Amino acid sequence: xxxxxxxxxxxxxxxxxxxxxxxxxxxxxxxxxxxxxxxxxxxxxxxxxxxxxxxxxxxxxxxxxxxxxxxxxxxxxxxxxxxxxxxxxxxxxxxxxxxxxxxxxxxxxxxxxxxxxxxxxxxxxxxxxxxxxxxxxxxxxxxxxxxxxxxxxxxxxxxxxxxxxxxxxxxxxxxxxxxxxxxxxxxxxxxxxxxxxxxxxxxxxxxxxxxxxxxxxxxxxxxxxxxxxxxxxxxxxxxxxxxxxxxxxxxxxxxxxxxxxxxxxxxxxxxxxxxxxxxxxxxxxx
Amino acid sequence: xxxxxxxxxxxxxxxxxxxxxxxxxxxxxxxxxxxxxxxxxxxxxxxxxxxxxxxxxxxxxxxxxxxxxxxxxxxxxxxxxxxxxxxxxxxxxxxxxxxxxxxxxxxxxxxxxxxxxxxxxxxxxxxxxxxxxxxxxxxxxxxxxxxxxxxxxxxxxxxxxxxxxxxxxxxxxxxxxxxxxxxxxxxxxxxxxxxxxxxxxxxxxxxxxxxxxxxxxxxxxxxxxxxxxxxxxxxxxxxxxxxxxxxxxxxxxxxxxxxxxxxxxxxxxxxxxxxxxxxxxxxxxx
Numbered sequence: 001x002x003x004x005x006x007x008x009x010x011x012x013x014x015x016x017x018x019x020x021x022x023x024x025x026x027x028x029x030x031x032x033x034x035x036x037x038x039x040x041x042x043x044x045x046x047x048x049x050x051x052x053x054x055x056x057x058x059x060x061x062x063x064x065x066x067x068x069x070x071x072x073x074x075x076x077x078x079x080x081x082x083x084x085x086x087x088x089x090x091x092x093x094x095x096x097x098x099x100x101x102x103x104x105x106x107x108x109x110x111x112x113x114x115x116x117x118x119x120x121x122x123x124x125x126x127x128x129x130x131x132x133x134x135x136x137x138x139x140x141x142x143x144x145x146x147x148x149x150x151x152x153x154x155x156x157x158x159x160x161x162x163x164x165x166x167x168x169x170x171x172x173x174x175x176x177x178x179x180x181x182x183x184x185x186x187x188x189x190x191x192x193x194x195x196x197x198x199x200x201x202x203x204x205x206x207x208x209x210x211x212x213x214x215x216x217x218x219x220x221x222x223x224x225x226x227x228x229x230x231x232x233x234x235x236x237x238x239x240x241x242x243x244x245x246x247x248x249x250x251x252x253x254x255x256x257x258x259x260x261x262x263x264x265x266x267x268x269x270x271x272x273x274x275x276x277x278x279x280x281x282x283x284x285x286x
Numbered sequence: 287x288x289x290x291x292x293x294x295x296x297x298x299x300x301x302x303x304x305x306x307x308x309x310x311x312x313x314x315x316x317x318x319x320x321x322x323x324x325x326x327x328x329x330x331x332x333x334x335x336x337x338x339x340x341x342x343x344x345x346x347x348x349x350x351x352x353x354x355x356x357x358x359x360x361x362x363x364x365x366x367x368x369x370x371x372x373x374x375x376x377x378x379x380x381x382x383x384x385x386x387x388x389x390x391x392x393x394x395x396x397x398x399x400x401x402x403x404x405x406x407x408x409x410x411x412x413x414x415x416x417x418x419x420x421x422x423x424x425x426x427x428x429x430x431x432x433x434x435x436x437x438x439x440x441x442x443x444x445x446x447x448x449x450x451x452x453x454x455x456x457x458x459x460x461x462x463x464x465x466x467x468x469x470x471x472x473x474x475x476x477x478x479x480x481x482x483x484x485x486x487x488x489x490x491x492x493x494x495x496x497x498x499x500x501x502x503x504x505x506x507x508x509x510x511x512x513x514x515x516x517x518x519x520x521x522x523x524x525x526x527x528x529x530x531x532x533x534x535x536x537x538x539x540x541x542x543x544x545x546x547x548x549x550x551x552x553x554x555x556x557x558x559x560x561x562x563x564x565x566x567x568x569x570x571x572x
């Protein structure tokens with residue numbers, strides 16, 4: 001099982017990644033001329049758990065900038081006991097409801113409708129079992145072939161370094177997961193999605209999966225700023241902005257109707273502001 | 287059980303009420319000066335049912351005006367068979383999955399942040415049982431005591447004419463139903479909500495419940511235009527508009543996370559445009 005030392009490594013990695021991502025996005029804010037560049041505001045929060053005086057907590061970093069209309073980058077390390085009705089749904093929790101979980105989660109809604117929105121999340125969960133999960137997916141309003149190809153390539157490389165089966169499985173899983181059945185349309189152009197990933201409950205297994213998790217973060221940190229730079233200075237029309245607002249409405253529909261993390265968090269008394277930080281600054285159902 | 291003649295009475299009433307409400311709202315559009323007055327666009331749709339060539343359908347009436355940023359008034363009369371997994375949840379459908387349902391449903395999002403948003407729905411459902419259901423609730427961004435009092439009084443009167451127990455029960459049911467647990471806040475200032483209403487499967491029972499249903503529609507038709515007129519010419523600031531967009535975001539959260547009608551409709555292959563017509567033209571999660 002995940003040791004105290006490994007838990008520290010995990011939560012430290014997620015926090016460092018948060019800082020590096022925030023710095024990279026603030027850098028992009030410097031690269032356009034109008035208005036003052038956006039800066040992240042950080043807010044720490046403590047989780048309330050009926051079963052224990054200390055349930056962990058997290059740090060939300062939120063920026064409302066001139067490149068990023070809304071960017072939320074959250075880390076959290078939480079622990080306690082799952083409520084009985086949810087314990088049943090979680091691997092290894094039916095036997096013992098105690099859990100420990102640490103992760104990073106971000107959603108970025110750019111101002112410019114030509115810059116794609118993005119989501120990234122990686123996490124480690126410990127019950128009587130332990131595993132990694134995560135995903136990255138891109139949601140352009142206007143699709144650019146080169147962006148799509150480069151985005152997929154970045155995560156293909158991150159996957160292939162660790163296991164040749166990862167990329168095809170995790171890409172297909174992403175397409176399946178980020179899909180709006182009532183609209184019969186995908187949320188965006190996909191990426192990767194994985195859950196219950198474990199290469200064995202051994203030191204080697206942990207090291208392998210943690211290294212993959214880190215590479216997913218590194219790939220994000222490399223590819224996304226590149227995609228932003230390609231489009232962030234393009235002018236846009238009212239009509240193009242309106243298309244973005246309609247696309248964002250689909251994002252809201254997905255997150256509130258289908259996203260397991262969102263529904264789970266809201267149903268288990270998670271931090272509402274952190275959970276709903278993914279929702280766009282402005283959306284339209286015209 | 288509801289006879290063919292009664293079914294015709296019901297669907298005719300709902301359609302006439304739709305026309306009268308659309309006319310009343312278009313009237314209000316004439317009472318402000320800027321831009322061209324909004325007009326309802328009607329669109330009929332046919333329901334697809336795997337179990338029968340004809341599953342009924344409906345008429346959506348949608349207006350994007352200068353008083354009403356978005357007003358959707360829908361009627362539908364649908365029939366067929368519930369899918370097995372849903373039949374279990376519906377009174378009288380476990381025995382026989384066939385159903386018939388007719389109703390009116392509207393959601394109005396005014397442009398002016400001082401004019402309250404409103405929802406109204408009444409319906410009749412027939413399985414191996416038959417009953418009425420409905421509700422009306424008001425969602426102001428800025429609450430005015432007199433509006434709240436007058437709105438509640440209108441539906442209190444509609445209720446009290448038919449049964450002294452209705453108003454206290456249906457008001458409490460409304461407060462309970464239109465509530466966002468994750469925000470620990472009500473959707474608006476309430477109104478009435480009722481379901482599975484039947485005064486007995488007799489001619490008298492049907493007449494009594496149908497008369498109540500009509501009076502709920504009449505009360506709406508009287509009170510809402512009055513509330514609109516009180517505020518529709520008031521000037522507003524950017525800040526006040528932003529408050530309205532934030533309030534509308536809560537509306538989206540309620541409809542996508544909790545509203546049984548929305549979730550049921552989407553999960554049973556209903557008309558997506560009609561179901562999601564309730565969502566606001568613009569909303570903000572700042």
